[in-house]
Amino acid sequence: MLKLIQVSVVSFICVFASQFAYSASVGDEAPSFRARSLDGSETISNTDLVGKVVFVDFWASWCPPCLKSLPEFENLQTSFSGRDDVVVIAINLDDNPQDAKNFINKINVSYKILADNSGAIPQAFGVNAMPTSYIIDKSGVIRYVHSGYKTGDVNKIKNEIEKLL
Amino acid sequence: MKTNLTVIFILLTLLITSGCTTVKPWERGTLSKKEMAWSPDPLASTLGEHIYFAKEAAAGGYGSAGGGCGCN
Numbered sequence: 001m002l003k004l005i006q007v008s009v010v011s012f013i014c015v016f017a018s019q020f021a022y023s024a025s026v027g028d029e030a031p032s033f034r035a036r037s038l039d040g041s042e043t044i045s046n047t048d049l050v051g052k053v054v055f056v057d058f059w060a061s062w063c064p065p066c067l068k069s070l071p072e073f074e075n076l077q078t079s080f081s082g083r084d085d086v087v088v089i090a091i092n093l094d095d096n097p098q099d100a101k102n103f104i105n106k107i108n109v110s111y112k113i114l115a116d117n118s119g120a121i122p123q124a125f126g127v128n129a130m131p132t133s134y135i136i137d138k139s140g141v142i143r144y145v146h147s148g149y150k151t152g153d154v155n156k157i158k159n160e161i162e163k164l165l
Numbered sequence: 166m167k168t169n170l171t172v173i174f175i176l177l178t179l180l181i182t183s184g185c186t187t188v189k190p191w192e193r194g195t196l197s198k199k200e201m202a203w204s205p206d207p208l209a210s211t212l213g214e215h216i217y218f219a220k221e222a223a224a225g226g227y228g229s230a231g232g233g234c235g236c237n
Binding site: 058060062063093094095099119122123127128129130132 | 189190191192193194195197198
């Protein structure tokens with residue numbers, strides 16, 4: 001009987017331990033990614049962004065804080081519009097890209113919106129909340145991770161980007 | 166016989182536990198739909214809970230709100 005209990009406990013531990021996946025954090029090298037833009041006009045990969053400070057945000061149309069953050073990220077784009085070494089990217093994770101398009105059509109954003117409905121990119125980054133954003137420095141190392149979003153957080157993100165320039 | 170039972174138990178345990186998984190944050194689109202909520206109409210359920218509280222002098226079973234000001 002004791003053996004059965006031991007076997008059960010070990011099995012449960014093995015199964016539940018497998019749920020704790022890798023999560024990219026500050027100091028880690030940013031995972032490789034490649035994604036098409038939401039409108040399908042271009043494909044961007046991390047290799048295109050070497051030598052640039054990259055702000056990557058993961059969002060979905062069903063996530064209320066994400067919808068609050070996207071219009072504010074336009075301030076980031078505007079603040080760094082004169083620089084070609086800063087890139088703002090928002091990666092949409094909706095199952096249905098049309099949901100994202102419906103929202104994007106309502107707001108005026110000029111930064112890049114990519115789409116990954118396979119979930120491979122957030123899996124690689126180990127996104128553990130929606131929205132989550134990462135600031136990646138010019139050498140491809142993650143320097144800042146921001147989980148969740150409330151009004152005004154963009155100022156903190158902007159300061160973190162400026163530190164890397 | 167006992168060994169067979171142990172093997173069967175191990176296999177069953179592994180089979181059952183392999184069905185356990187966590188929903189990733191980006192996979193919660195369907196769960197976030199209005200029709201997936203416990204209460205499809207939050208306003209109506211809040212009103213219902215308030216009436217229940219007023220009649221039965223019992224609150225908190227469905228969760229509670231407020232900062233403890235005693236003004237509800």
